[in-house]
Amino acid sequence: MTKNTTTQLIQEVVDYLIETDTNELSNWGENRTEWLKQGGEQLKGIDKVIAGDLRIKKDDGSIGTYQAFRVQHNNACGYYKGGIRFSTGVNQDEVQTLAMLMTLKNSLHDLPYGGGKGGVHIDVRKHSKRELKEVSQAFVSMVKNDIGPYRDIPAPDVGSGPELMDWMTQAYKELHPNQPFINTFTGKSIKNGGTKGRGESTGIGTFLSYYYLVDAVLNGSLDVNDKHADKKDMIKAIGEKDDVKIAVQGFGNLSRAAAIAAQNAERKHTVIAVSDSRSTVYNENGVDAEKLAPFKEENDRLPNADELKEMGLEGDVLDPMDILTLDCDVLILGAIEDQITGENQADIKADILVEGANGPVTSEADQYLTEQGKVIIPDILANAGGVTVSYLEWIQGFTNEVKEKEVILEDMSKRMKKVSERVYGSYFSSEHDESLRFLCFKLAVVRVIDAMKRSGKII
Numbered sequence: 001m002t003k004n005t006t007t008q009l010i011q012e013v014v015d016y017l018i019e020t021d022t023n024e025l026s027n028w029g030e031n032r033t034e035w036l037k038q039g040g041e042q043l044k045g046i047d048k049v050i051a052g053d054l055r056i057k058k059d060d061g062s063i064g065t066y067q068a069f070r071v072q073h074n075n076a077c078g079y080y081k082g083g084i085r086f087s088t089g090v091n092q093d094e095v096q097t098l099a100m101l102m103t104l105k106n107s108l109h110d111l112p113y114g115g116g117k118g119g120v121h122i123d124v125r126k127h128s129k130r131e132l133k134e135v136s137q138a139f140v141s142m143v144k145n146d147i148g149p150y151r152d153i154p155a156p157d158v159g160s161g162p163e164l165m166d167w168m169t170q171a172y173k174e175l176h177p178n179q180p181f182i183n184t185f186t187g188k189s190i191k192n193g194g195t196k197g198r199g200e201s202t203g204i205g206t207f208l209s210y211y212y213l214v215d216a217v218l219n220g221s222l223d224v225n226d227k228h229a230d231k232k233d234m235i236k237a238i239g240e241k242d243d244v245k246i247a248v249q250g251f252g253n254l255s256r257a258a259a260i261a262a263q264n265a266e267r268k269h270t271v272i273a274v275s276d277s278r279s280t281v282y283n284e285n286g287v288d289a290e291k292l293a294p295f296k297e298e299n300d301r302l303p304n305a306d307e308l309k310e311m312g313l314e315g316d317v318l319d320p321m322d323i324l325t326l327d328c329d330v331l332i333l334g335a336i337e338d339q340i341t342g343e344n345q346a347d348i349k350a351d352i353l354v355e356g357a358n359g360p361v362t363s364e365a366d367q368y369l370t371e372q373g374k375v376i377i378p379d380i381l382a383n384a385g386g387v388t389v390s391y392l393e394w395i396q397g398f399t400n401e402v403k404e405k406e407v408i409l410e411d412m413s414k415r416m417k418k419v420s421e422r423v424y425g426s427y428f429s430s431e432h433d434e435s436l437r438f439l440c441f442k443l444a445v446v447r448v449i450d451a452m453k454r455s456g457k458i459i
């Protein structure tokens with residue numbers, strides 16, 4: 001998704017809310033239209049962009065310059081919150097879009113946060129640890145007066161991780177002596193105040209967002225409008241299969257955990273393929289994600305055909321994009337944006353697509369696939385496991401009570417379940433034929449505008 005498509009969808013949601021008498025707005029009274037208009041305009045804008053070039057001395061003595069951004073989109077629901085991405089794909093439009101999605105994701109998941117995002121345009125693989133540490137410190141210097149435990153709380157994202165968060169925490173502490181610092185960043189290493197389970201949380205949560213959809217249909221308590229009867233039947237049929245075939249694109253931090261969660265789920269799932277930027281490993285009888293994960297972690301790639309044999313695993317090695325069009329029931333998209341587009345939409349065979357990554361299905365493909373009767377679980381619903389555990393880490397920073405991994409993941413799962421049940425209940429009972437993405441945006445937008453209304457940001 002781009003900033004344009006995100007603002008367009010916000011506008012469509014606002015227009016819909018103005019025109020439609022929805023339960024969510026029953027107590028807004030006569031100011032409803034005006035509040036929606038004003039709130040929608042604020043949501044389409046950005047509170048603040050901090051941008052600059054970070055300069056460091058590289059190991060070879062030359063000066064490295066890196067474009068950097070921190071975007072604070074909206075804080076009506078709480079402090080700005082969102083990761084800092086270190087990648088060559090970073091640009092201001094991307095960071096703004098991701099910040100907007102964070103506002104909506106945090107709102108949808110009832111977290112006490114608004115939305116923010118950061119980015120540094122850098123190829124992490126071409127830099128030493130010392131250089132990355134200097135870039136991290138320079139980033140904190142750039143945003144030092146705009147972040148803080150009660151202001152804007154960054155976290156890791158693509159290309160960054162606990163080590164960078166530890167360096168950034170230290171840099172913040174040195175720049176703000178005698179001030180609270182521990183909760184300025186989440187996603188820190190466990191020894192430095194991080195939370196056990198943060199690494200797996202997004203992947204597990206992504207799988208659960210799909211699992212709870214099937215649960216909702218199988219437990220029979222849904223109020224289903226005729227408009228959604230076919231989708232309910234399709235999901236029920238998947239839920240009743242002895243063995244659900246699932247393909248998982250990505251096999252990074254998120255997708256490894258999602259694939260392992262699928263493999264260990266109570267209802268039987270067979271992971272028929274996993275992929276990364278270089279290849280797809282496929283076996284219709286199942287690939288063993290638990291065995292492949294340590295190889296990927298060590299080598300930053302999946303095994304080739306010979307290496308698969310050496311590991312005692314059977315499978316074919318295909319092109320990376322081949323995973324998207326395999327014959328399966330569920331496809332988890334856990335790599336990067338814009339994977340399902342107008343080009344390949346007609347070849348998608350999975351009936352349920354789950355957006356672990358942000359924006360892997362373009363708006364055009366989303367509309368096409370929804371019309372084909374497929375269900376797409378959108379990013380702002382599916383990939384919130386990480387920010388939920390970040391919230392638990394933030395709480396832990398105040399209470400100093402360190403919880404075990406199982407307790408944290410259980411807490412995250414319960415929260416994901418609660419939100420999923422609310423979304424799916426609303427989806428199936430709706431008399432409007434809206435996509436899940438539209439519905440999630442709608443629920444999120446209503447909560448943010450309601451918060452704006454209460455705080456006087458709109459009158």
Ligand SMILES: NC(=O)c1ccc[n+]([C@@H]2O[C@H](COP(=O)([O-])OP(=O)(O)OC[C@H]3O[C@@H](n4cnc5c(N)ncnc54)[C@H](O)[C@@H]3O)[C@@H](O)[C@H]2O)c1
Binds near residue numbers: 202254255320356
């Ligand atoms: N990890 C989190 O907590 C989290 C939270 C929310 C959203 N996300 C999003 O999920 C996505 C993945 O995050 P991650 O933490 O797993 O990142 P990661 O860097 O650990 O893994 C990304 C994986 O995608 C693979 N990849 C890249 N291009 C590909 C392609 N064209 N085809 C197939 N695979 C490809 C890479 O090889 C790598 O294995 C990102 O878009 C990220 O923004 C992650």
